Amino acid sequence: MGDLGINLPGLITQIISFVILFVILSKVLYKPLVAMLDQRAEKITAGLEAAEKAKEEAARSEEAIQEQLQEARSEGQKLVTQARETADRFREEEMAKIKEELDAERSRAESNIQRERDAAIEELRKEFAGLAITAAEKVVKTSLDEEGHRALIEGVLNEEGSRNN
Amino acid sequence: MSKILGNPRSLAILIICVAVLAISIFGGALGNTLGFGFFASSLPAIQLPAEKIADGFNTPVGKWDLMNTMVTTWLAMLVLIVVSLIIRRNLKDVPGRLQALFEVIMEFFLSLCEQIAGKEKARRFFPLVFTIFIFIVAANWMGILPGFGTVGRIAGPEEIAHHHDAHDYHDPALVTTTHESKESKAEPHGSDEAQGDGHDSHLDTVKLHVFRDYKAIPVAALLLGSLEEELTFSQYKEKDGNVGEGKRAGHLVPFLRSANTDLNMSLAIALIAMVMVHFWGFSILGFFGHAGKFINFKSGPIGFFVGILELISELGRIISFTFRLFGNIFAGEVLLMAMAFLLPLIGIIPFLGLELFVGLIQAFVFAMLTLVFASMASISHDDGDNH
Numbered sequence: 001m002g003d004l005g006i007n008l009p010g011l012i013t014q015i016i017s018f019v020i021l022f023v024i025l026s027k028v029l030y031k032p033l034v035a036m037l038d039q040r041a042e043k044i045t046a047g048l049e050a051a052e053k054a055k056e057e058a059a060r061s062e063e064a065i066q067e068q069l070q071e072a073r074s075e076g077q078k079l080v081t082q083a084r085e086t087a088d089r090f091r092e093e094e095m096a097k098i099k100e101e102l103d104a105e106r107s108r109a110e111s112n113i114q115r116e117r118d119a120a121i122e123e124l125r126k127e128f129a130g131l132a133i134t135a136a137e138k139v140v141k142t143s144l145d146e147e148g149h150r151a152l153i154e155g156v157l158n159e160e161g162s163r164n165n
Numbered sequence: 166m167s168k169i170l171g172n173p174r175s176l177a178i179l180i181i182c183v184a185v186l187a188i189s190i191f192g193g194a195l196g197n198t199l200g201f202g203f204f205a206s207s208l209p210a211i212q213l214p215a216e217k218i219a220d221g222f223n224t225p226v227g228k229w230d231l232m233n234t235m236v237t238t239w240l241a242m243l244v245l246i247v248v249s250l251i252i253r254r255n256l257k258d259v260p261g262r263l264q265a266l267f268e269v270i271m272e273f274f275l276s277l278c279e280q281i282a283g284k285e286k287a288r289r290f291f292p293l294v295f296t297i298f299i300f301i302v303a304a305n306w307m308g309i310l311p312g313f314g315t316v317g318r319i320a321g322p323e324e325i326a327h328h329h330d331a332h333d334y335h336d337p338a339l340v341t342t343t344h345e346s347k348e349s350k351a352e353p354h355g356s357d358e359a360q361g362d363g364h365d366s367h368l369d370t371v372k373l374h375v376f377r378d379y380k381a382i383p384v385a386a387l388l389l390g391s392l393e394e395e396l397t398f399s400q401y402k403e404k405d406g407n408v409g410e411g412k413r414a415g416h417l418v419p420f421l422r423s424a425n426t427d428l429n430m431s432l433a434i435a436l437i438a439m440v441m442v443h444f445w446g447f448s449i450l451g452f453f454g455h456a457g458k459f460i461n462f463k464s465g466p467i468g469f470f471v472g473i474l475e476l477i478s479e480l481g482r483i484i485s486f487t488f489r490l491f492g493n494i495f496a497g498e499v500l501l502m503a504m505a506f507l508l509p510l511i512g513i514i515p516f517l518g519l520e521l522f523v524g525l526i527q528a529f530v531f532a533m534l535t536l537v538f539a540s541m542a543s544i545s546h547d548d549g550d551n552h
Binding site for chain 2: 039
């Protein structure tokens with residue numbers, strides 16, 4: 001043992017040295033550092049959990065928002081369709097009304113025209129009868145050749161035309 | 166090649182490299198045999214036991230002397246304690262670099278402990294395993310710093326002779342010269358170590374080195390060229406101890422020597438590790454649970470014999486622990502010395518890297534084996550057999 005350099009005082013010195021180092025390092029280094037590592041691990045776990053929770057929350061709220069959006073969209077759709085329907089109905093009603101009015105107006109105008117034409121025809125007829133009578137009077141009064149008739153009628157008509165003018 | 170030779174800078178680097186190589190080859194041991202050897206470093210004295218730096222005191226268990234490995238042990242301890250105090254002071258949730266480094270190493274070992282020993286035992290084993298690792302790494306890496314093993318005092322021929330159990334040897338130089346008589350008073354220890362068998366001298370194989378003597382400083386260093394020649398004891402006697410003006414014969418006793426090149430240190434760690442392993446075995450399994458592994462009457466004579474074998478293997482573990490660490494680190498030290506001797510300047514550069522690696526690996530092996538033994542000791546054999 002002596003040749004190998006092993007001796008009891010040296011061995012005891014080294015054992016004591018190592019034990020001192022062990023105790024000091026345990027107190028100074030391991031305890032606080034391991035505690036810190038544990039604490040940090042805990043903190044990280046808590047943080048991850050919180051993040052997970054927040055993510056879930058976000059997903060849930062996102063879903064809710066989506067739902068609301070969907071609802072709003074369909075609501076809007078419904079409103080638009082309703083409005084369009086109302087508008088269509090309103091337009092049709094108006095159109096029908098206008099058509100009716102127009103029809104009434106037209107029939108009134110037509111009946112007016114008819115009446116006026118009838119009156120004109122009546123007048124014309126009256127006048128024409130008068131003219132015919134006048135012409136007949138003239139024919140009877142003058143010769144009865146055909147040329148003379150024509151000239152006569154022409155002359156009457158011209159006379160009448162200029163008078164009418 | 167022509168590109169390298171064309172560039173003046175790389176050419177200069179090449180020339181310097183070749184010159185350094187040539188100097189280291191011819192200036193070293195090889196050149197010495199060829200007659201150059203301008204560095205003339207001879208291989209320093211290599212000895213297994215740690216060297217004594219100062220005399221100590223008598224204790225009931227023997228004489229306590231201050232050894233160079235003790236100083237290194239305390240230096241390594243000091244470094245570790247200072248570093249941990251610094252970390253402690255600046256402990257932050259967001260770690261600085263030093264704290265982060267230690268956290269990474271500690272996390273590594275914590276998770277290793279948890280993998281091997283299980284979660285609840287890991288916290289118990291971790292401090293010792295980690296202390297073993299970090300202390301051995303610190304001590305090993307310190308041991309390859311410059312100045313370790315190369316700076317020290319010079320032990321004279323008389324001290325060397327006493328060390329080799331030749332207690333009746335007297336230095337002829339001390340008889341003829343007067344200026345070195347101080348040294349003889351300073352080292353009157355010879356008779357204290359008188360325990361050897363017979364005084365037959367092993368001095369024939371021991372060689373003395375001749376150092377330049379710097380009287381102003383009582384410190385010698387293995388610098389380039391500080392070792393001039395080697396003398397055997399008979400040659401020294403022929404010269405009557407007169408090795409030349411301003412020179413001294415003797416061995417360098419380094420002040421610092423890698424802590425684990427002392428068997429006391431590695432044995433101390435091994436003992437602590439194994440004692441703690443069995444302490445955990447007893448405290449986890451109960452006294453009979455753990456002792457029953459070794460002294461086993463339950464399963465017949467074969468079981469009893471196996472138990473005895475287990476007991477022997479526990480002793481074997483202490484020895485293998487001790488000598489594995491010691492052998493690796495001591496061999497590394499010798500390797501570095503030999504390379505510095507064979508190829509001064511450049512020889513040790515690759516081996517420094519190797520020693521860093523070996524120092525780390527040995528520390529890791531020691532710590533891991535402690536952990537494995539601890540987790541084995543804390544598992545009852547009855548459980549283990551049923552699997």
